[in-house]
Amino acid sequence: MSTxxxxxxxxxxxxxxxxQARSAVLEELILKDPGRFRILTxxxxxxxxxxxxxxxxxxxxxxxxxxxxxxxxxxxxxxxLTDRDVADNLTEHVEELVLDYLAIGIDPARSTIFTHSAVxxxxxxxxxxLSLVSVSELNRNPTxxxxxxxxxxxxxxxLMFTYPVHQAADILSCKANLVPVGxxxxxxxxxxxxxxxxxxxxxxxxxxxxxxxxxLLSKAPLLLGTDxxxxxxxxxxxxxxxxxxxxxxxLIRGAKTDAERHITYDPATRPEVSxxxxxxxxxxxxxxxxxxxxxxPAGAAALKRTVTEAVNEYLAPIRARRAExxxxxxxxxxxxREGNERTRAVADATLAEVRTAMNSHY
Ligand code: TRP
Numbered sequence: 001m002s003t004x005x006x007x008x009x010x011x012x013x014x015x016x017x018x019x020q021a022r023s024a025v026l027e028e029l030i031l032k033d034p035g036r037f038r039i040l041t042x043x044x045x046x047x048x049x050x051x052x053x054x055x056x057x058x059x060x061x062x063x064x065x066x067x068x069x070x071x072x073x074x075x076x077x078x079x080x081l082t083d084r085d086v087a088d089n090l091t092e093h094v095e096e097l098v099l100d101y102l103a104i105g106i107d108p109a110r111s112t113i114f115t116h117s118a119v120x121x122x123x124x125x126x127x128x129x130l131s132l133v134s135v136s137e138l139n140r141n142p143t144x145x146x147x148x149x150x151x152x153x154x155x156x157x158x159l160m161f162t163y164p165v166h167q168a169a170d171i172l173s174c175k176a177n178l179v180p181v182g183x184x185x186x187x188x189x190x191x192x193x194x195x196x197x198x199x200x201x202x203x204x205x206x207x208x209x210x211x212x213x214x215x216l217l218s219k220a221p222l223l224l225g226t227d228x229x230x231x232x233x234x235x236x237x238x239x240x241x242x243x244x245x246x247x248x249x250x251l252i253r254g255a256k257t258d259a260e261r262h263i264t265y266d267p268a269t270r271p272e273v274s275x276x277x278x279x280x281x282x283x284x285x286x287x288x289x290x291x292x293x294x295x296x297p298a299g300a301a302a303l304k305r306t307v308t309e310a311v312n313e314y315l316a317p318i319r320a321r322r323a324e325x326x327x328x329x330x331x332x333x334x335x336x337r338e339g340n341e342r343t344r345a346v347a348d349a350t351l352a353e354v355r356t357a358m359n360s361h362y
Contacts, residue, residue: 015190016183016217023217026178034068040176040213042074045093045115049100050238051311052231055282056220060180062105071111072174072343073101076167078116078123082160083151098332100241103322108335116166118340121347122173128358129165129172132198133191138162141187168192172199172210173347180216189215203357221282222267224275226255242322245312252276252308257300265292273303280307283314 030037041061043049049058065071075097080087087093094115101113116122138144138161148156159166167188171179172195179189196210203209224230225237232238239251256272265288267274274288277295280303281288295303325332355361 015186019186019215019217022214026214026216030064030067030069034064035070037178038070038072038174038176039064039178039180039216040072040074040171040174041180042076042170043097044079045075045077045087045090045097046080047093047233048096048240048242050231050233050240051279052223052225052238054104054241055223056182057180057218058100058104060218064180065106065111069178071106072176073106073111073113073339074170075113075115076170078159078166079163082157082163083147083153085153094336095329095332096242098336099322099325102325102332102335103241103318108339112342113336113339114343115336115340116170119173119343119347121344121351122169123166124351125169125173125347125354126162126166128199128354129168129195130162132195132202133165137191137194138164141191143184143187146184164188164191165195168195171213172196173350174343175211175346175350177211177213178216179213180218182218182220186215186217189213199354199357203354205357207357209353209357221278222275223279223282224271226251228256228272228275239311241315241318244319245316248311248315249308252304252311255304257303261299262297263292263295263299263303265289273300276303276307280310283310 039061041057043053061071061073075094077087077090077094080090098113102108106113141164144160144164148160151160164187168191171189171192179185179192181189193212196212199210200208222230225232225235226239227235227237229235229237239248243251255276257276258270258273260270260273263273263277264270265274265277267278274292277288277292281291284291291306295306352361
């Protein structure tokens with residue numbers, strides 16, 4: 001994995017440096033005793049996963065699973081409704097995500113893939129949790145503010161405003177104690193910790209009903225999309241894991257570069273070229289400087305050829321596995337059904353404890 005990292009100057013306002021220091025300690029604890037950690041993480045079902053997701057979080061998830069950490073992967077289907085009226089093509093998007101997960105090596109024998117809407121006890125936790133946070137706390141969440149600013153809807157719906165509490169229910173219903181996150185998710189995790197703490201204080205009667213989950217901040221490299229802005233499903237500038245070799249070549253051929261012929265790795269002054277160099281470097285597991293030096297005077301066309309080859313070679317086994325899984329829809333659905341069942345059992349047990357603590361076990 002590359003050590004390249006991009007942080008905005010304001011990131012410390014979100015406690016990023018503290019989270020980074022703690023994450024280094026957590027990494028050591030994971031190596032020593034992976035069995036004491038349960039992870040919950042997930043991706044909204046709004047489209048196919050892409051290389052930005054892969055090198056940002058997915059790769060890390062599989063690494064943690066393979067180290068022996070217990071992994072729950074949520075497909076938060078209700079969260080899709082925060083910035084749109086109807087979650088279009090939901091079944092298709094959910095199944096595409098499951099395919100992506102299986103293809104990259106999430107192993108349903110060890111890990112659990114599930115959807116929000118299939119776990120009633122999870123959703124029920126939303127109600128007591130909402131009573132534990134104030135409206136002004138919800139109002140202050142910088143990630144939600146940002147999403148509202150970028151939403152194309154004319155008004156903000158209640159789910160947008162409260163989804164971080166829903167996310168707390170995702171995490172706490174499974175009693176996960178570790179959440180691998182990018183910086184934008186830190187406010188949500190902080191809120192989850194607040195909810196856990198307040199629930200324990202108010203209802204725990206001296207016991208700890210909920211753990212306070214910790215953020216595991218990953219060293220996510222910043223990959224730009226083919227237009228030079230952040231790689232994102234909604235911007236149409238992403239290379240999907242499921243894209244075929246020709247589509248990948250076409251997308252990379254059309255990627256934005258700059259007027260300077262000599263290829264260098266300099267993310268600050270040459271973001272587009274450097275992101276392409278970085279992508280090849282990540283796929284080839286070597287330093288980006290080395291990739292840039294090798295190409296040097298050969299220019300952007302040679303760079304794009306290198307990137308295309310590197311990406312296609314790296315993704316070939318993932319794509320082959322994905323195609324195989326895609327042939328067997330019954331197995332796909334069975335994987336999800338089993339994950340949902342497993343999660344329901346865990347969340348039901350948590351809700352039973354909550355009812356007892358809240359004196360509402362009738
Ligand atoms: N909000 C996350 C996102 O938009 C997705 C998500 C939902 C999630 N529930 C979660 C992530 C629980 C981690 C843990 O990417």
